[in-house]
Amino acid sequence: MAQQEGRDFLEALKQVTPARIGVGRTGTRPRTQDLLSLRIDHAAAVDAVYGEVSEALMQELGLFSVRTCAETKECYLKRPDLGRMLSAEGEKMILERCLSNPQVQVVISDGLSASAIEENIRDVYPALMDSLEAYGLQQGIPFFVKGGRVACMDAIGELIQPEAFVLLIGERPGLVCANSMSAYLCYRPRKGTKESSRMVISNIHRRGTPPIEAAAHIGTLVSKMLEQKTSGVGFMI
Template sequence: MNKTDVMDPLDILKQYTPARIGVGRTGTRPLTKDFLSFRIDHAAAVDTVYGEVSKDLLKRLNLFSIDTCFETKERYLTRPDQGRILSDEGKAIIMERCIQRPQVQIVVSDGLSANAIEENMMDVYPALLDSMSAYGLKVGTPFFVRGGRVGCMDAIGEVLKPEAFVLLIGERPGLVCAHSLSAYMCYKPRKGTKESNRMVISNIHRRGTPPIEAAAHIGTVISQMLKQKTSGVNLVL
């Protein structure tokens, strides 16, 4: 084998990651093309944090909307705890419109990426409902939470008392992907639920965990939760 036939180790690494490794430089500065690519991806990450999920999408998914106590995007970013607390109006709405004590409660939230909902939900959500049906599981009344954090599962659990819970929420955007979705799952989430009791399927998007494949796996996990009556580190899959 000639020396020219041996691949550079850095080139091999670059085949397996979209991360910015081995980018070119001129002196102490990155190449213009690499610098502009960074600026574009950074702008996309900022836009999705401050973006809004369209009312048209929520209408197509037949999801009504409630708010947490986040008030503004700036407050949402600096006070994560406010995204875990439902507004009084939000509590009243779900008490009025939702099935109480459902077997499975599904909630969608923008979280830190509105684009994650816009890009993935039309694939994930119908497939998730199909997966629940295939396992013979009964879903309550799904809805959308604006300004939600993962811990809003517990606040909603206190109100609706579901047996199992699925939260589809936008992930913190990065410089590789600004539309990644996560699915958090928990058995009987209530106030004081430990993080070790939650489970998550992350990086749900077309270049990561395929949305339809993720939806099918969520159904498997939830069915096992209900059989074993537990979740998190205690669940055996």
């Protein structure tokens, strides 16, 4: 009876988590099916990190691209600080093409998962634009940052002085999901902004927070941020 209860509990647990639990083994080794599944998911995670967001996708969305000071993927992974700083050419392009003092600035970045952008942005981006428009919010000129870290929003904030900022960025992939995207929100990000001043909606993908639902929620949060003139720990939901 106890063994059956244990099996029932394990099966019930498997229904509510994608984690690898109770996979079993053959002798001292994992079962072939489980080992192959692990290797597939690991390969997907590596591809997400080292992949590139296609230029065709950026053109489809009408976005221009800039890059950070992390000139290569290896540099990006080893020097997170360089992913927070814009290249001189990138700064110049932003100043030339973007609006100064927009109410809401939206930026997209590959981050640690290019596949997260490829997989989700076609749903999230237009729905987010619709949500911001529904709240009557004035939007800046959106663009793409290659090799960006979350705090690149601070460097961008210094340049164009937005009131609210939305950064859509690829999350660090795991062995459960390699295409998860996050949305970081901040009120008036500038150099020196504390991490406690940022807010995030994470796990945006088809098996997590649905992309279109996330976009609508982002619009609501941005509207409240502007009303309260704050974000992060000082924000009241």
